[in-house]
Amino acid sequence: MPEPAAASPEAPQPRGDHARGDRGAARTDRFAARTEGMTASEIRALFAVASRPEVVSLAGGMPNLAALPLDSLADEVAALVAQEGQVALQYGSAQGVPLLREQITEVMSLEGIRAHADDVVVTVGSQMALDLLTRIFCDPGDVVLAEAPSYVGALGSFAAYQADVMHVTMDDDGLVPSALAATLDRLAAGGRRAKFLYTIPNFHNPAGVTMAVARRAEILEICRRHDLLVIEDNPYGLLGFDGQIYPSLRSMDPENVVYLGSFSKTFASGLRVGWALAGADIRDKLVLAAESATLCPPTFNQMIVSRYLATHDWRRQIKSFREVYRDRRDAMLHALGTYLPPGCRWTRPDGGFYVWLTVPEGVDTKAMLPRAVGARVAYASGTGFHADGSGSRQLRLSYCYPTPERITEGVRRLAGVLEAELDVLHTFGSPDRAGARPAGSTGRPARGPQSPSPDTT
Amino acid sequence: MPEPAAASPEAPQPRGDHARGDRGAARTDRFAARTEGMTASEIRALFAVASRPEVVSLAGGMPNLAALPLDSLADEVAALVAQEGQVALQYGSAQGVPLLREQITEVMSLEGIRAHADDVVVTVGSQMALDLLTRIFCDPGDVVLAEAPSYVGALGSFAAYQADVMHVTMDDDGLVPSALAATLDRLAAGGRRAKFLYTIPNFHNPAGVTMAVARRAEILEICRRHDLLVIEDNPYGLLGFDGQIYPSLRSMDPENVVYLGSFSKTFASGLRVGWALAGADIRDKLVLAAESATLCPPTFNQMIVSRYLATHDWRRQIKSFREVYRDRRDAMLHALGTYLPPGCRWTRPDGGFYVWLTVPEGVDTKAMLPRAVGARVAYASGTGFHADGSGSRQLRLSYCYPTPERITEGVRRLAGVLEAELDVLHTFGSPDRAGARPAGSTGRPARGPQSPSPDTT
Numbered sequence: 001m002p003e004p005a006a007a008s009p010e011a012p013q014p015r016g017d018h019a020r021g022d023r024g025a026a027r028t029d030r031f032a033a034r035t036e037g038m039t040a041s042e043i044r045a046l047f048a049v050a051s052r053p054e055v056v057s058l059a060g061g062m063p064n065l066a067a068l069p070l071d072s073l074a075d076e077v078a079a080l081v082a083q084e085g086q087v088a089l090q091y092g093s094a095q096g097v098p099l100l101r102e103q104i105t106e107v108m109s110l111e112g113i114r115a116h117a118d119d120v121v122v123t124v125g126s127q128m129a130l131d132l133l134t135r136i137f138c139d140p141g142d143v144v145l146a147e148a149p150s151y152v153g154a155l156g157s158f159a160a161y162q163a164d165v166m167h168v169t170m171d172d173d174g175l176v177p178s179a180l181a182a183t184l185d186r187l188a189a190g191g192r193r194a195k196f197l198y199t200i201p202n203f204h205n206p207a208g209v210t211m212a213v214a215r216r217a218e219i220l221e222i223c224r225r226h227d228l229l230v231i232e233d234n235p236y237g238l239l240g241f242d243g244q245i246y247p248s249l250r251s252m253d254p255e256n257v258v259y260l261g262s263f264s265k266t267f268a269s270g271l272r273v274g275w276a277l278a279g280a281d282i283r284d285k286l287v288l289a290a291e292s293a294t295l296c297p298p299t300f301n302q303m304i305v306s307r308y309l310a311t312h313d314w315r316r317q318i319k320s321f322r323e324v325y326r327d328r329r330d331a332m333l334h335a336l337g338t339y340l341p342p343g344c345r346w347t348r349p350d351g352g353f354y355v356w357l358t359v360p361e362g363v364d365t366k367a368m369l370p371r372a373v374g375a376r377v378a379y380a381s382g383t384g385f386h387a388d389g390s391g392s393r394q395l396r397l398s399y400c401y402p403t404p405e406r407i408t409e410g411v412r413r414l415a416g417v418l419e420a421e422l423d424v425l426h427t428f429g430s431p432d433r434a435g436a437r438p439a440g441s442t443g444r445p446a447r448g449p450q451s452p453s454p455d456t457t
Numbered sequence: 458m459p460e461p462a463a464a465s466p467e468a469p470q471p472r473g474d475h476a477r478g479d480r481g482a483a484r485t486d487r488f489a490a491r492t493e494g495m496t497a498s499e500i501r502a503l504f505a506v507a508s509r510p511e512v513v514s515l516a517g518g519m520p521n522l523a524a525l526p527l528d529s530l531a532d533e534v535a536a537l538v539a540q541e542g543q544v545a546l547q548y549g550s551a552q553g554v555p556l557l558r559e560q561i562t563e564v565m566s567l568e569g570i571r572a573h574a575d576d577v578v579v580t581v582g583s584q585m586a587l588d589l590l591t592r593i594f595c596d597p598g599d600v601v602l603a604e605a606p607s608y609v610g611a612l613g614s615f616a617a618y619q620a621d622v623m624h625v626t627m628d629d630d631g632l633v634p635s636a637l638a639a640t641l642d643r644l645a646a647g648g649r650r651a652k653f654l655y656t657i658p659n660f661h662n663p664a665g666v667t668m669a670v671a672r673r674a675e676i677l678e679i680c681r682r683h684d685l686l687v688i689e690d691n692p693y694g695l696l697g698f699d700g701q702i703y704p705s706l707r708s709m710d711p712e713n714v715v716y717l718g719s720f721s722k723t724f725a726s727g728l729r730v731g732w733a734l735a736g737a738d739i740r741d742k743l744v745l746a747a748e749s750a751t752l753c754p755p756t757f758n759q760m761i762v763s764r765y766l767a768t769h770d771w772r773r774q775i776k777s778f779r780e781v782y783r784d785r786r787d788a789m790l791h792a793l794g795t796y797l798p799p800g801c802r803w804t805r806p807d808g809g810f811y812v813w814l815t816v817p818e819g820v821d822t823k824a825m826l827p828r829a830v831g832a833r834v835a836y837a838s839g840t841g842f843h844a845d846g847s848g849s850r851q852l853r854l855s856y857c858y859p860t861p862e863r864i865t866e867g868v869r870r871l872a873g874v875l876e877a878e879l880d881v882l883h884t885f886g887s888p889d890r891a892g893a894r895p896a897g898s899t900g901r902p903a904r905g906p907q908s909p910s911p912d913t914t
Contacts, residue, residue: 030652030686031742032618035593038745062548070542078535085527089725091519124581124729124751131750135617136492153752160592160749161489195487229487268546270756272581285488288495292617293588293750294581295610298758299727 034140037159050378056410058397059378061205061353063265064328067320069312076307084303092299094291096122096275100306104275107309108261111237112251115277121286122297126235126262126274131157132289133196133231133258133276138163143187143194147175149356149385149394151205151233154198158387165387166194172347174211175199177218184226196229196258202246203236203352206385206396210350213246220253228256235262235274238318240351241326250277258282263305265353266318271301325353331404332397335411341419346397353400356382358393359418362425365395368417377413491597494616507835513867515854516835518662518810520722521785524777526769533764541760549756551748553579553732557763561732564766565718568694569708572734578743579754583692583719583731588614589746590653590688590715590733595620600644600651604632606813606842606851608662608690611655615844622844623651629804631668632656634675641683653686653715659703660693660809663842663853667807670703677710692719692731695775697808698783707734715739720762722810723775728758782810788861789854792868798876803854810857813839815850816875819882822852825874834870 050057080088095101101117108115123129130153138144140162146154148167158165166187169179180197187194199219201211211219223230232249240246250259262274276286290297308314332355336346343360357379359365366381380398382391397414399407507514537545552558558574565572580586587610595601597619603611605624615622623644626636637654644651656676658668668676680687689706697703707716719731733743747754765771789812793803800817814836816822822838829835837855839848854871856864 030594030650032592032594032596032599034596035742035746038593038742038749040741040745065543065546068542068546070539073542074535074538077538078531081531081534082527085525085530086522087727089522089525089727091721091726124755127752128750135489136495137487137489139489139491142489153749156749160746193487264548268757269548270544270546272751272753272755284497285492285495288497289492289617292495292610292613293585294729295584296729298581298729298755300725300758301755 034160034162037162049373055373055376055378056402056406056413057378058332058399058402058407058410058414059380060401061398062401063269063353064321064324064401065268067317067324068268069317072312073308076311077304080300080303080307088300088303090299092296092302094296095287096120096297097299097302097306100273100302100309101275103306103309104261104277108248108250108259108277111234111245111248113248113259113277114251114254119277119279119283121276121278121283121290122302123274123276123290124294124297125264125269125272126233126260126276127153127157128290128293128297129260129274129276129286130154130198130231130233131160132286132293133282134158134161134163135289136282136285137195137229143192145180145183145194145197145228146387147199147204147207149206149382149391149396150198150387151200152380152384154233155385155387158198163195167386167388167390168197170204170207170209172209173215174201174204174207174209175215175219177215177222180219181222184222184228188226193226194228196231197223198231198233199249200233200236201249202234203239203349204354205236205352206354206380206382207356208347208349208352208354209356210246216247216249216252220249220256224253224256230257231260232257233260235260235265236352237261238266239322239325239353241322241329242350243319243322244350255279266321267305267308267314271304273297273301273305322351325351325400328399328402328404328407329355331407332399332411335408336397339412339415341415341422343422344418353398355397355399357395357397359395360422361393362429363418363421364392366392368421371421372414372417375413375417377410377417379414491617491619494619506830512830512833512835513859513863513870514835515789515856515859515864515867515871516837517858518855519858520726520810521778521781521858522725524774524781525725526774529769530765533768534761537757537760537764545757545760547756549753549759551753552744553577553754554756554759554763557730557759557766558732560763560766561718561734565705565707565716565734568691568702568705570705570716570734571708571711576734576736576740578733578735578740578747579759580731580733580747581751581754582721582726582729583690583717583733584610584614585747585750585754586717586731586733586743587611587655587688587690588617589743589750590739591615591618591620592746593739593742594652594686600649602637602640602651602654602685603844604656604661604664606663606839606848606853607655607844608657609837609841611690612842612844615655620652624843624845624847625654627661627664627666629666630672631658631661631664631666632672632676634672634679637676638679641679641685645683650683651685653688654680655688655690656706657690657693658706659691660696660806661811662693662809663811663837663839664813665804665806665809665811666813667703673704673706673709677706677713681710681713687714688717689714690717692717692722693809694718695723696779696782696810698779698786699807700776700779701807712736723778724762724765724771728761730754730758730762779808782808782857785856785859785861785864786812788864789856789868792865796869796872798872798879800879801875810855812854812856814852814854816852817879818850819886820875820878821849823849825878828878829871829874832870832874834867834874836871 101120104120105115134157138161144163147170169176250257259277346357380396382394558577561577562572591614595618601620604627626633707714716734803814837853839851
């Protein structure tokens with residue numbers, strides 16, 4: 001095939017920050033500045049191995065769909081195509097199907113939210129809502145606040161728009177109000193202002209903790225005082241293992257909170273139906289941004305969700321999902337307590353999909369991952385959940401997808417890998433494999449978050 | 458509800474270009490710079506009226522799905538849910554379902570494209586591919602070239618990333634090579650380089666013309682000489698009314714052309730399944746950008762398209778779509794010839810959905826639109842298809858959706874509106890209603906393109 005012609009002498013040279021002279025390719029030298037920050041996960045290749053059946057993957061965030069009533073769903077989608085196919089298979093509005101938006105307000109009412117369907121924007125998963133909110137708020141270099149650790153998909157969108165992520169400390173009760181206030185004061189002292197706080201209050205991904213109810217008003221008050229918009233991402237809110245539902249931030253401060261919801265964890269992730277609830281000014285821009293992004297979300301998928309909500313006992317279905325996940329959470333916590341070596345700490349989620357594990361000092365979870373996969377267990381290392389390179393002593397374990405027996409076996413294998421790691425460390429103290437470093441430092445230059453993938457979300 | 462607290466004295470003031478001090482809202486003053494350019498279509502309100510049954514809408518680009526075999530499709534989707542629901546309703550890869558990507562290479566082979574499934578990225582409609590290509594290539598102020606007129610959804614994405622659109626002249630044989638070369642020379646002389654040429658070679662939206670085959674090699678050669686990437690958008694390529702298929706630009710220069718395809722016009726728009734075919738360097742960035750945008754395209758929709766391609770005679774289905782659209786094209790061309798007043802010119806499409814109509818000098822198609830809707834006919838005025846404010850003497854007529862009888866009636870009504878407009882112009886020469894202006898000028902400041910909507914694409 002012909003090579004691209006050399007640029008003519010008159011043609012301007014590419015700008016320095018785009019130049020990659022050694023490539024000789026005609027295209028890569030003109031990527032946008034933001035594209036430089038888009039890098040593939042270093043562990044992506046490992047996932048091909050990790051997805052082999054002999055490997056217990058505790059890495060993925062795939063919901064467990066085994067409890068779905070596929071036969072009655074099949075009947076519903078067939079009826080939808082046969083009876084309403086001319087509408088369901090056609091373009092729709094960028095904001096989403098009106099009936100579904102009404103039903104979404106009913107779903108949100110379970111969390112104390114009073115909303116009008118006009119303020120709901122349906123998106124291709126709540127990831128799209130997050131991406132578009134970043135699009136409409138963030139110029140390059142703008143600050144956004146996120147918990148430490150934070151959702152890898154959010155960090156990916158923030159990086160895609162060249163936002164500057166500042167992490168705020170969490171503890172077992174979620175985001176720490178004093179840390180938030182201190183960060184905001186520090187920003188203000190430096191003449192900067194954050195565009196928004198991104199938070200996952202319930203059953204946090206990846207931290208597995210929940211923002212204490214007593215803290216919520218305080219956090220909202222701090223945000224108000226600093227004129228800081230809050231983006232509340234709540235995909236797991238209805239998956240509390242005791243059926244508990246915490247008051248949403250949106251219900252406590254409708255004016256200052258944009259709420260993101262999703263059917264991926266309570267119904268079917270492969271339909272990619274999520275939503276944002278926002279005040280009129282933000283909603284209008286979201287709809288316009290959504291039109292540029294995809295014209296409209298798939299009508300068919302929205303009508304399937306709408307039918308499902310109308311014809312199935314979806315509350316009961318969520319209850320059965322909760323039971324599935326509670327059993328798995330129990331298996332994981334029991335296995336962690338049984339097998340892990342001393343010096344490990346982990347969170348104890350009361351809902352959602354994840355446990356966040358801190359390993360003994362000196363162990364680097366990213367460096368250890370290939371050895372774990374060799375021992376037929378996979379996890380998500382902690383650095384992916386930070387924009388600042390920290391997290392090397394942490395890892396995320398998901399209990400959502402494997403059976404309790406597999407979870408137990410996976411944790412047993414992980415314990416063996418950790419023991420071996422600690423043996424090496426104890427014997428050689430090798431900085432090459434597991435050098436002792438201060439917590440929060442990888443000993444490598446900080447790097448941006450890796451792109452999310454369904455395997456690691 | 459409480460008002461946002463006033464910013465503390467220490468807090469930096471919002472930057473001037475974001476400030477909207479008179480709003481008093483806590484959020485709009487911190488939108489990104491790009492968001493300022495996102496404005497709702499001025500004619501959106503009209504579409505609510507235009508969608509009333511008594512109005513003949515020649516404005517929309519909705520495909521006609523009446524020919525779809527809904528009963529057998531219903532059986533297929535039911536079988537998909539019942540047999541493969543655990544996969545179809547689950548997250549998938551950001552690049553798309555491998556089997557579908559294989560099948561897409563077969564579809565593209567009809568246009569002479571030899572491609573590997575590894576280079577195909579499935580997107581939520583080809584709009585998403587276009588948006589993400591702009592994301593990975595365009596920094597604010599970067600130049601992109603597009604035909605005059607161009608697809609409104611493309612202009613929306615270019616605006617969303619603050620690209621600077623330069624239009625290149627078309628004639629009845631599509632993009633004019635000498636105009637392209639002159640534009641590129643002018644850019645080079647000014648020390649600028651365009652990031653890519655965006656072109657719709659076949660059955661252009663909105664112009665209704667096709668790039669002459671004899672021109673294609675010349676245009677590709679000019680792009681090569683100027684080291685200019687080509688984005689070939691081809692949603693209508695298989696809808697040539699005589700079954701003719703033109704050689705795709707991608708087939709003629711695989712190294713320098715990114716190809717965009719879609720199932721929206723050949724199968725079902727409401728599934729939102731499109732794709733990009735790109736070389737490895739661009740493909741890799743597209744996949745990463747797609748992960749940030751939506752994690753993955755809906756697995757379910759991809760598997761429906763895959764089953765449809767495997768189980769239905771999709772070539773025959775496309776043939777029946779072609780016949781539907783040819784009948785409607787015939788009705789429209791006949792009606793235009795029968796009813797329109799002297800001084801009108803229009804294109805004669807041999808495929809696709811659209812006729813581009815130029816009205817007599819002095820008539821402003823945007824100003825006329827409310828009167829047309831009052832006369833129960835709607836169209837898309839030409840300014841929406843330009844980024845530079847031109848197009849006020851043009852309008853787009855779609856024949857894809859209404860019946861031939863409705864098309865005839867719609868054109869008859871439009872002719873009446875035009876006659877009345879010309880009467881006023883002749884009698885009063887009123888610049889207020891239809892002042893004589895140079896072609897390509899609206900007499901108003903140039904404005905960015907309006908956001909696309911399915912009604913106007």
